[in-house]
Amino acid sequence: MSYPNRPGRPERPKAAPENGPPGDRRGERPRERCEERPRGRRGGRSGGLRAAPCGGRPPVGRAALPAALLVTALALAGCSDAADSRAPGATGPSPAPTPTWQKVTGTPRTVPAVREFRAADGRGWRPSKGARIVVPAGEKSTVADEARLLGQDLGGMPVALGDQPVRPGDVEVKLAGKDGKAAPARPDDAPTGDTADEAYTLTARDTRLTLTAPTDAGIFYATRTVKQAVRAAGGLPEGTVEDRPDRAQRGMLLDNARKPFTASWIEDRVRELGDLKLNQLQLHFSDDQGFRIASDTHPEIVSQDHLSKDEVRRILRLAHSRHISVIPEIDSPGHLGAVLDHYPELQLRNASGRVLRGAIDISKPAAGKLIDELIGEYAKLFGVPEGSAAYWHLGGDEYQALTVSDPAASYPGLAQAARKKYGPKGTIEDLTTGWLNDRQRAAEKAGRDRVEAWNDGFFANTRVKADKNRTVGYWTGTEIGANDPARFLREGRTVVNLNDAYLYYVLGEPNQFTYPTGERIYREWTPAVLRHTAPVDVPASMTTPERIPGARFAIWCDRSQAQTPQQIAQGIRLPLAALSQKVWDLRKPALSWADFKKLATKVSGTD
Numbered sequence: 001m002s003y004p005n006r007p008g009r010p011e012r013p014k015a016a017p018e019n020g021p022p023g024d025r026r027g028e029r030p031r032e033r034c035e036e037r038p039r040g041r042r043g044g045r046s047g048g049l050r051a052a053p054c055g056g057r058p059p060v061g062r063a064a065l066p067a068a069l070l071v072t073a074l075a076l077a078g079c080s081d082a083a084d085s086r087a088p089g090a091t092g093p094s095p096a097p098t099p100t101w102q103k104v105t106g107t108p109r110t111v112p113a114v115r116e117f118r119a120a121d122g123r124g125w126r127p128s129k130g131a132r133i134v135v136p137a138g139e140k141s142t143v144a145d146e147a148r149l150l151g152q153d154l155g156g157m158p159v160a161l162g163d164q165p166v167r168p169g170d171v172e173v174k175l176a177g178k179d180g181k182a183a184p185a186r187p188d189d190a191p192t193g194d195t196a197d198e199a200y201t202l203t204a205r206d207t208r209l210t211l212t213a214p215t216d217a218g219i220f221y222a223t224r225t226v227k228q229a230v231r232a233a234g235g236l237p238e239g240t241v242e243d244r245p246d247r248a249q250r251g252m253l254l255d256n257a258r259k260p261f262t263a264s265w266i267e268d269r270v271r272e273l274g275d276l277k278l279n280q281l282q283l284h285f286s287d288d289q290g291f292r293i294a295s296d297t298h299p300e301i302v303s304q305d306h307l308s309k310d311e312v313r314r315i316l317r318l319a320h321s322r323h324i325s326v327i328p329e330i331d332s333p334g335h336l337g338a339v340l341d342h343y344p345e346l347q348l349r350n351a352s353g354r355v356l357r358g359a360i361d362i363s364k365p366a367a368g369k370l371i372d373e374l375i376g377e378y379a380k381l382f383g384v385p386e387g388s389a390a391y392w393h394l395g396g397d398e399y400q401a402l403t404v405s406d407p408a409a410s411y412p413g414l415a416q417a418a419r420k421k422y423g424p425k426g427t428i429e430d431l432t433t434g435w436l437n438d439r440q441r442a443a444e445k446a447g448r449d450r451v452e453a454w455n456d457g458f459f460a461n462t463r464v465k466a467d468k469n470r471t472v473g474y475w476t477g478t479e480i481g482a483n484d485p486a487r488f489l490r491e492g493r494t495v496v497n498l499n500d501a502y503l504y505y506v507l508g509e510p511n512q513f514t515y516p517t518g519e520r521i522y523r524e525w526t527p528a529v530l531r532h533t534a535p536v537d538v539p540a541s542m543t544t545p546e547r548i549p550g551a552r553f554a555i556w557c558d559r560s561q562a563q564t565p566q567q568i569a570q571g572i573r574l575p576l577a578a579l580s581q582k583v584w585d586l587r588k589p590a591l592s593w594a595d596f597k598k599l600a601t602k603v604s605g606t607d
Contacts, residue, residue: 098168099128099207109232110225111577111600112277112584114243122238125204127230131169132160142216145321147173150223168207173219176212199244204236217323221277228603247527247583249496249550251280252576257287259557263311265565267318274322276580281319282327282393282552288337288358297377300342309381320385328382331395332371333360333435348401350410356400362435363417372442379446392448396436396457401428422463429459433466440467455483476500477531485530489542497527497551505572508559518574519593525582527551553579574600
């Protein structure tokens with residue numbers, strides 16, 4: 001996060017814009033609607049095939065390939081007018097003709113790049129007239145919806161559900177483990193437990209394309225590879241892709257408290273995250289400037305411009321269909337200004353009686369009760385698919401009582417409460433740690449099993465210890481006390497990377513922040529670069545995917561009017577693409593930045 005009085009950051013030269021001139025400042029562009037098809041186990045049309053004429057019109061919506069690109073791909077593929085190959089006098093239906101097309105060459109061109117490709121001799125695969133997406137397991141398969149989405153992305157390719165022959169030109173989609181056997185059944189949309197569950201295999205052979213994975217998440221990522229490869233090169237080269245991510249947590253944070261965003265804008269970002277194989281969206285919807293989701297328990301705190309609960313549920317349905325976990329954050333004990341405007345008696349005051357905006361008085365029992373009621377309400381709203389990790393973010397950063405040189409002198413009431421609760425040596429740091437432990441228990445009682453807080457909500461040398469299961473969201477090394485990330489790793493904690501030197505997009509560039517560039521992320525950053533610009537100084541065994549499970553790119557709206565939603569979308573496009581590459585594969589990227597930038601633009605459909 002960021003705040004006006006934080007210590008200064010070293011000046012960085014401003015980079016040239018990666019995305020061309022800023023967008024139209026007149027406001028957000030109209031959204032092109034793209035209706036989501038019903039998910040596999042929850043109903044929707046089954047079985048029937050519909051014709052897909054050569055060069056046919058793709059469905060409306062940005063998920064589908066552009067019409068011009070689809071026409072080009074079909075032209076390269078031909079219209080499959082091969083001669084009948086039956087023997088003279090044979091009866092029965094004619095076998096499907098073998099499509100002909102220009103050979104697909106090179107390696108698959110995707111963002112992030114596939115980790116392994118074994119080339120074979122053949123023409124590869126392209127979308128062609130009469131081709132179908134076949135799901136042998138049928139309509140009740142958890143991958144039927146992934147197949148439908150791929151069909152939509154490929155301009156309306158029909159989906160055939162049920163056990164039937166896979167014809168030349170078809171795409172087959174099925175769950176299978178490494179040994180090729182059927183994968184065990186899992187709940188539909190359940191996020192994966194680790195990166196092995198996100199692996200997939202994609203084989204182009206003899207004009208057919210086969211997608212296999214142990215989970216529907218893996219199948220989803222395979223479909224993203226197909227979509228991008230068709231956009232970049234018209235199809236997939238002959239051979240086999242073996243792919244999986246390096247880090248399990250890969251995502252984006254959106255501060256929609258300081259600046260409201262429409263549900264449709266957020267949904268567009270969800271689609272973008274899914275196409276880049278990113279799997280987390282953190283929503284920071286409460287801060288001093290606004291509380292942006294409707295509330296039934298405390299409607300008085302909700303800002304005029306907010307998301308309805310139905311809009312949130314719609315975002316969640318879309319996110320889950322893309323295998324994206326949504327992480328709600330109600331920040332406390334700081335950043336509560338919009339809430340405390342309606343509870344002045346709970347505002348923190350210093351020794352002179354001055355109110356500290358946004359800070360709640362953690363010595364008062366009513367303060368904890370209020371926040372716990374909100375945690376319970378929103379934990380229920382932000383439901384998760386069966387068997388999924390249930391994330392919650394406590395905040396914990398920039399509590400004003402701990403941003404001064406002598407907290408006990410500046411806030412004697414808190415100091416007295418700490419001594420009363422924890423003994424004569426109790427401190428405000430102890431009291432704050434106890435507050436966050438209590439809020440974590442409230443979140444866990446509400447069913448959340450993955451709880452996180454910002455790194456400046458953890459304090460060294462306190463009598464009260466932060467819950468051992470709490471994940472550290474590491475963002476800065478310039479706060480008062482400057483927690484070194486090495487400390488958390490040596491303590492055995494899990495640390496998620498939100499390094500503000502690379503991954504913070506702060507509107508208006510206050511406090512020496514400059515807009516991050518995809519090029520810097522692509523060239524310099526790795527998950528182990530947690531603070532400043534150098535990898536954390538610990539043994540390599542402490543920077544494994546188990547200890548640093550991934551990273552999030554954060555959009556903070558400190559100066560909310562500095563950019564329009566359209567400009568933000570444009571500004572984050574290449575940084576998100578670069579992040580997706582660096583959390584998917586730790587090896588040095590094969591492409592130069594110039595080539596990667598060109599490819600990222602092409603596969604995103606923005607060229």
